[in-house]
Amino acid sequence: MTEPMGGTQTVRLTISWLVVGIPIVYGLYMTIKSVLPLFGG
């Protein structure tokens, strides 16, 4: 069996990276926010 190509593959890739990307962005945002006092922010 061949995996679906084109649009379906793109959707799957997008969802997969969003599942892990959104938590990473959340973690980075919260950490950068907590780091600001070090620079007087």
Next chain:
Amino acid sequence: MALSFLDRDHTVASPGYSRWLIPPAALAIHLCIGQAYATSVYKTALVQHFDTSLTAIGIIFSIAIVMLGVSAAVMGTWVERVGPRAAMFTAACFWSTGFLIASLGVASSQLWLVYLGYGFIGGIGLGIGYISPVSTLIKWFPDRPGLATGMAIMGFGGGALIASPLSRQLMALYDPNYDPTDAKSVASGGAVAALFLTLGIVYFIVMMFGVFTVKVPAPGWSPAGFDPARVKAKPLVTTANVSAARAIKTPQFWLLWTVLFCNVTAGIGILEQASPMIQDFFREGGESSVASTAATAFVGLLSLFNMAGRFVWSSTSDFLGRKPTYVMYLGVGMILYVLLATAGHTATAVFVLLAGIIISFYGGGFATVPAYLRDLFGTYQVGAIHGRLLTAWSAAGVAGPLIINGFLDAQGKPGELVAADYRTALFTMVGVLAIGFIANLLIRPVADRFHESAEHTDAFAEATASDEASASGRR
């Protein structure tokens, strides 16, 4: 059958399956198990809830890290045989069950249940989960193994960045009296129990996403435009294969074990002491010019350097070569430690920059080592060899804090130390890095006598063929 999704038929990718689906599958596992670095968030709450010492609560994390090393070393060959899907599923079950049992332990005020749940059972999930995507990533990215493993192992660093703020927000939700913005506010035991229950469920769902997404490439697959001859042309990169059992009999394995041990020992020394260290470096007349909130922020900043180093340096090693990359980690690391000891107290920015680069090398050392193993021992059982090498991490987890705390205890009391009190400990770390530097320089290609015969190239495919042969024999 309910678990048919773990079958080998479902694990081998069909033609057209994008290899860029594998890094998010690996990240789904590593982002979850990386929570292990965020235990400090609820440490005080557990101390109060169980009315015990910080040491008694610290044991939970220690058991988990010891179990990580033990299970990665012991289960590595099994992980190679059953493939990433079954291994990730097992890791998800252990990791989540660990949280659920720990939640029960907190709710019923039974500390031993937390040791058993989070420490012992969760620790097994940590070890299996850590190594489960490694060899799969290397098979999908023979052209960029450093990039691929760097992405996954970056997730382990990133897991704490997510779990720390998320845990604070969830505990505030479960305990209205807890204020996450107030450093003195402590959450109730009930809030921690509910947090563990939530994390156990959420992590299981996210890890199952990884389970359903991960696949191994079909035998003989290679990425478009990939020329194995170019890989072979690089120094120290083999196209032969060495089994895990044989690898631990080679000097290369133990030299690399020493390299990882030294790199991690030096890095943990700073990570362990980060918050009081920055305050001590800028203490004059008993008062530090760095506020405790800024010191906490410094720990967060180091986490960012740790995470970034894993991805950036491991990816760069694909171009620099693995041995020169470790020459940089250990050689430049020595210079940075000397600068930290002698000039770190001159300005906060200098201190932060030096410590940040050192920690990026610490993270980079973790992320680059699977690709180094693949260069030396081939892809056959690289995940299992990686599992055995991680015992260096467990050993360094004991040695690093012992060295730094031992020297600092001899210098004075916490809260009264100054920059000069750190010099002996930091110069000792320079010596530790020098040992790792020499060990790295001594690494040569593995002797031919350790190589497997040509038919041993893929442990997973071999296990599949063996199972099919025994099944047809029974028919």
